[in-house]
Amino acid sequence: MQKRRNYELAMTLCDAHIPGITGVVSVLPKVVSADAWHSSENNGDARDFAGKWQNCDEREDQVINKRYQYPIQYGSYNTLLDWCYSWVNGCGAQAAQAFCVQEGYARQISFSGPRNITAGQKTRIISTREVCDQPSCGTFTQITCRNW
Incomplete structure (x- = not known):
């Protein structure tokens, strides 16, 4: 459930085109990275639930x-x-x-x-x-x- 909420938050940020870093969600132009854990628990690494940056225009769970x-x-x-x-x-x-x-x-x-x-x-x-x-x-x- 947490993974899905992180992905939805990340895609909302994609829609809003908000660059920068917000909590555990990192956003650059056209890509996002969201994590179910605080970055301090991951040795400071930010990652989405798949462990990689997500292109805002790519598919994920049939999102297109x-x-x-x-x-x-x-x-x-x-x-x-x-x-x-x-x-x-x-x-x-x-x-x-x-x-x-x-x-x-x-x-x-x-x-x-x-x-x-x-x-x-x-x-x-x-x-x-x-x-x-x-x-x-x-x-x-x-x-x-x-x-x-």
Whole structure:
């Protein structure tokens, strides 16, 4: 149980991008090391429960991040994922969260946009699957999903 809590704390620090040393959790950019024991009990060594540094983007117990970058294809006929969950509602976070869930992930951890479409492009709204082909339609430039 302690190992799992340390890992969850370490991954929370990864999400927060907090560099430095916090108690028994050491954090550098993109890597963490957490220990179930105080470092004084380990001859001053900091280690995670596997005894090594953990890359924030790597798998551990099936934890994985997946980054989708523009163009984020959604649906058929080369449509892009629309910036909004429904027409002009739930734009950004709600649409990104729904996309991650549909892709088999538990949640979105970051997204960016919107980017207006260009002539000939179309977006597809995730909640209704309706297509938008107007210049005011927007899409994501990136979405990062995580399975926990």
